[in-house]
């Protein structure tokens with residue numbers, strides 16, 4: 001076990017000072033692209049500013065024969081593009097793969113100054129994060145970087161879920177976690193064949209009516225991912241890092257995609273992955289508080305004065321705890337307003353309404 005005094009000392013001579021807090025940068029959509037796919041890669045410069053995070057994916061969904069082209073493509077895109085307010089992330093190959101060492105060495109030394117976060121797949125426990133932490137420090141020192149690259153782990157193995165709290169607390173670099181429902185389903189031997197989302201077979205059925213026991217009974221589909229997302233949210237909150245939903249594979253079903261994203265938002269996630277350009281708009285809308293919520297939250301803040309005691313507002317009791325919930329929403333709206341002029345205009349219009 002590392003001493004708490006050592007936790008914020010660099011892990012290599014010449015490496016940058018570890019961060020003591022993970023900045024709350026808006027990241028409603030982490031948009032995946034394959035840097036070896038020329039059509040996709042060509043679209044990246046024009047996507048800057050339309051999405052909070054662009055992620056050059058090197059792992060699953062990139063063909064084995066294209067791994068090196070994807071890595072080289074990401075280096076080229078990073079060097080040639082001004083990302084402005086948009087963060088640049090990458091997903092490296094798995095730690096047991098033949099590609100990961102070159103992924104890390106090439107990316108950190110060539111474009112480490114452009115990379116905000118490295119996403120690590122199939123993380124099993126703190127030991128995987130310790131490995132990444134040390135090697136990143138060595139490479140950052142070699143590259144002469146002046147700020148540490150942050151680390152994001154995908155929760156996509158049963159062992160990873162069992163170790164989720166220790167993964168979140170394994171390094172001051174830990175920025176957040178994403179749910180990986182496809183690999184997680186396979187690793188758990190769940191009997192599903194989908195990438196995220198619900199399943200019509202996972203349901204509860206209404207009790208039979210005593211008078212008409214043979215009458216049809218309503219069924220209610222349940223959320224397969226509720227348990228894992230809730231565990232992930234608690235582990236992240238405990239360690240001051242950020243939880244994200246992951247992939248929603250049914251690109252055509254924008255309605256169910258929106259529902260899955262909203263469930264994650266309501267449970268505490270700050271964002272999600274986008275696999276196709278059309279999922280960006282859904283994520284940007286869902287992972288921002290609604291105008292109605294902000295209107296209500298501001299009314300509660302105004303009514304609560306010094307923040308203590310209880311008041312009645314529109315027939316409902318508000319107190320210190322409901323005020324804290326409202327402040328979460330108001331702070332998120334303020335952060336998003338700083339980067340999204342459309343949202344700013346919508347939230348600003350509320351003040352005008354209530355002043356009239």
Ligand SMILES: CCC(=O)SCCNC(=O)CCNC(=O)[C@H](O)C(C)(C)COP(=O)(O)OP(=O)(O)OC[C@H]1O[C@@H](n2cnc3c(N)ncnc32)[C@H](O)[C@@H]1OP(=O)(O)O
Pocket residue numbers: 031032033034039040041043057060061182183195247249251274275276277
């Ligand atoms: C499940 C576990 C995981 O690991 S999920 C994460 C890994 N998977 C991924 O990263 C998948 C990323 N997305 C994709 O590969 C593609 O979007 C897939 C799903 C294959 C669909 O591609 P395609 O059939 O070309 O879609 P389309 O014809 O509707 O595309 C329209 C135009 O948009 C482009 N496009 C597509 N996806 C992206 C993207 N992610 N980023 C940027 N551009 C994208 C297409 O190239 C196409 O362009 P054009 O109009 O032909 O010029």
Ligand SMILES: O=CC(=O)O
Pocket residue numbers: 060154156179180181182183184246247
């Ligand atoms: O990498 C994501 C997943 O769902 O698997």
Ligand SMILES: [Mg+2]
Pocket residue numbers: 060121154156180182183
């Ligand atoms: Mg996966």
